[in-house]
Amino acid sequence: MSQTTPVTFASPTKPAGWTWEATNQEVAARYGVPIEQVVRFDQNTAPAPPSAVAAVLAAGVFEVALSEYPPSDYGRLIKAAAARYGVAREELLVGAGADEILDLVAKTFIPHGGSALVPVPSYPMYAILTEQRGATVVRVPRRGAADGYALNVEAIRAAVRKAEPPINLIWLCNPNNPTATAEPAGVVASLLDGLLADATAGGGLEPVVLLDEAYVEFGGESDLPLRLSYPRLVVTRTMSKAYAIAGLRVGFGIARPELIDEIATYRPPGSVSIVSVEVATALLPDQALVDDRVEEVTAERARFAAGLREAGWDVHPSATNFVLVSFASPAAADVVAEALLGRGMIPRTFPSGHPLDHCLRLTVRNREQDDRLIAAAREIGSPA
Ligand SMILES: Cc1ncc(COP(=O)(O)O)c(C=O)c1O
Structure with a gap:
């Protein structure tokens, strides 16, 4: 196969x-x-934001703050997001949408002349960001429509084993855009287990895996817990879809603290506006x-x-x-x-x-x- x-x-x-x-x-x-x-x-946006947004804006908290930059550590937003996703604050990075996190992850882990693997079809930004790094895009086809466009775990592992120089990063999206499909339970875990086993057998380091969960609230199962067994996993979440505030541009990267520290090196100062910070912080606790x-x-x-x-x-x-x-x-x-x-x-x-x-x-x-x-x-x- x-x-x-x-x-x-x-x-x-x-x-x-x-x-x-x-x-x-x-x-x-x-x-x-x-x-x-x-x-x-x-x-893939909503016709209107949640009504709670109007209440935050009406509170007028921005009158003074708009002349200032957002808080450099996004402290209150990180606290609210960590509570929402059930992770430690040190495991969380804020971005101007998940797209900024994808960009930072590409900058951190894909060197010029390196390579990244994309199971296709998927979100076009993965290949675009890889190419912007001057790196090679390794495209591995997903299974066909009849098989729910599922990841071809064996083909991905084979491509990673074969790649020379080694693949630096694997881009995963679950549920996947644009096929709208979610992986059957356990598939992402089995891929990560396989990548770890292959890396150990080959004496190399497992590739970083970026798992984009932009749509997970609508029908997938979050694989956030897998960061504990696969130390080089970065999961992205966004407030553009289930929270319906795409225009405010708020997204998160979640990974082990060592990885977050590495990615944060590339973080620009203040890319998430103070208005976005206030609204997102207010919405996150509202399950x-x-x-x-x-x-x-x-x-x-x-x-x-x-x-x-x-x-x-x-x-x-x-x-x-x-x-x-x-x-x-x-x-x-x-x-x-x-x-x-x-x-x-x-x-x-x-x-x-x-x-x-x-x-x-x-x-x-x-x-x-x-x-x-x-x-x-x-x-x-x-x-x-
Ligand atoms: C799979 C996927 N990831 C990320 C994004 C971008 O999310 P954000 O608005 O948080 O930048 C989108 C937007 O459509 C998407 O489909």
């Missing part, structure tokens, strides 16, 4: 950057849709806020998926706040994307040649916005 897996090694020339879908303004101008009717189904939101999103996800399926669309199972929809071909997906844009709804598309270029990714939003998309699906149908 692992012998036939087409692992690819791509050495960078000029790193590719992030590609965005059209802005609301562009869609409004291009398709003649009133801007207030444009809806973003491409960013009901996340529970309610997760309940709301998972119920709406089932309704959204059922509506799209009734319209004839092939919706994959989801453990996240978005769904992946397959169409007959890349050209068919393009036709649907264009038809949605014409109605003011922005889907996430995949470039030609991407393993999911026959798919669109759609965020679960609220009943009204999702009903608009379901109605459009009925009109558009399933192009051949």
